[in-house]
Amino acid sequence: MDWLQVVVLSVVQGLTEFLPISSSAHLILVPVLTGWPDQGLAFDVALHVGTLAAVLLYFRGELAGMARSWTRSLTTRQLDGDAWLAWAVILGTIPVGLAGLAFKDIVEAYLRSPVTLSIGMIAFGLLLGWADWRRRGTRTEHELTWRDVLVVGCAQALALFPGTSRAGITITAGLLTGLSREGASRFSFLLSIPVIVLAGGLETLELLTNGHPVDWSALIAGAVLAGISAYLCIHWFLAFINRIGMQPFVAYRLLLGAVLLWIYL
Template identity: 80%
Template sequence: MDWLHVVVLSVLQGLTEFLPISSSAHLILVPALTGWPDQGLAFDVALHIGSLSAVVIYFRRDLYGMAGSWIRSLIDRRLDADARLAWAVLLGTIPVGLAGLAAKDIVETHLRSPVVLAFGLIAFGLLLSWADWRHRGTRSEYQMTWRDVLFIGCAQALALFPGTSRSGITMTAALLAGFSRQGASRFSFLLSIPVIVLAGGLETSELLTGTQPVDWGALWLGAVLSGISAYLCIHYFLAFINRIGMQPFVVYRLLLGAALLWLYL
C-alpha cells in the first residue's frame, strides 16, 4: 500500500465508523472508484483497533463507572443506572453477533456491489430522516428499558446489509424509541465497542491463519490516523448534533446513493 492509500482509508474509516453514513460503503466504494487494490485483513484490523481506541478513550469515565457497577451487579444483583447501561450494551450486541455468524458469507459474497450500497444508503437514510423529524424524544441512554435494548439490538443486526450504517440504524432505532439525539448517539457509540471487538477478533483470527506479508509501518499509521479522526468525529458530532440534527447526513446519503446509481446502472 502506498502512503496516500493508507492516509485516505484510515481517515475515512475513523470518520465514517461513527457517523450515520456507512463506513463499509465508503471502504468498498473508494477502491472501486480509484482502482486501488484491496487493503487486506491486517489493515482492516489496524483500523478497527484505532476506532476502538478512540471510543474507549472518549468514554473512559463512563466505561469505568459502568464496569464497576456491572461487576457489583454480578455480586449483589442490584442494578444502578451504570449497571443497567452496561448490561444494555452487552445484551444489545447479541442480535448482531448471531446475525453476523449466520450471514457473514452471504454478505461478503453477494451484497457488496455498488448498486446494493446505493439502495442501502437511500432507504435507510430516508428512515433516519423520518425518525429524526417525527419521533425525537427526550430520554437519555441511562433511561434504557429492556424493550429498547431488544429493539435497538435487533435493528443493529440490519447493519450487515451494506450501506445501512451501524451507527445510523442504531441512532434511527433509538430515535424511534423516544430518545434524544444525544441519548441515541451516545448509546450508539457505546454499543459500537463490543461490535468492533467482535469484528476485529474475527478478522484477527482469519489473519493468524493466513500467510500474507504484513506492512507494519502502514498498520501503525493506519491505526493512529483512524483513532485520531474517530475521536474528533465523536467529539464534534456530540457537540453539534442537537443543533444540526440528522438531516445533513441524510442529504449526504441520498446524494451518494444517487451518484452510485448513476455510475453503475
C-alpha cells in the same frame, strides 16, 4: 499500498465509523472509485484497532463507572444506572453477533456491490430522516427500557446489509424508541465497542491463519490516523448533533446513493 492510500482510507474509516453514513460502504467504494487495490485484511484490523482505541478513550470515564457498577451488580443483584447501561450494551450486542455468524459469508459473497450499497444508503437514509423528523424523545441512554434495548439491538443486526450503517440504524432505532438525539448517539457509540471487538477479533483470527506478509509501518500509521480522526468525529458529532440534527447526513446519503446508481446502472 502507497502512503496516499493509507492516509485516505484511515481518515475515511475514522470519520465514517461513528457517523450515520456507513463506514463499510466508504471502505468498499474508495478502492472502486480510485482504482486502488484492496487494502487487505491486515489493514482492516489495524483500522478497527484505531477506532476502538478512540471510543474507549473518549468514554473512559463512563466505561470505568459502568464496569464497577456491573461487577457489583453480579453480587448484589441490584442495578443502578451504570450497571443497567452496561447490561444494555451486552444484551444489545447479541442479535448482531448471531446474525453475523449466520449471514456474514452470504453478505460478503452476494451483497457487496455498488448498486447494493446505493440502495442501502438511500433506503436507510430515508428511514433515519423520518425518525429524526418525527422524534419527540428526551430520554438519555441511562433511561433505556428492556424494549428499547431489544429494538436497538435487533436493528443493529441490519447493519450487515451494505450501506445501512451500524451507527445510522442504531441511532434511527434509538430515536424511534423515544431517546433524544444525543442519547441515541451515545448508546450507539457504546454499542460499537463489543461489535468492533468481535469484528476485529474474527479478522485477526483469519489474518493469523492465512500467513500473508504484513507491512507494519502502514498498519501502525493507519491505526493512529483512524484513531485520531475517530476521536475528533465523536467529539464534534456529540457537540453539535442537538443543533444540526440528522438531516445533513440524510442528504449526504441520498446524494451519494443517487450518484452511485447513476454511475453503475
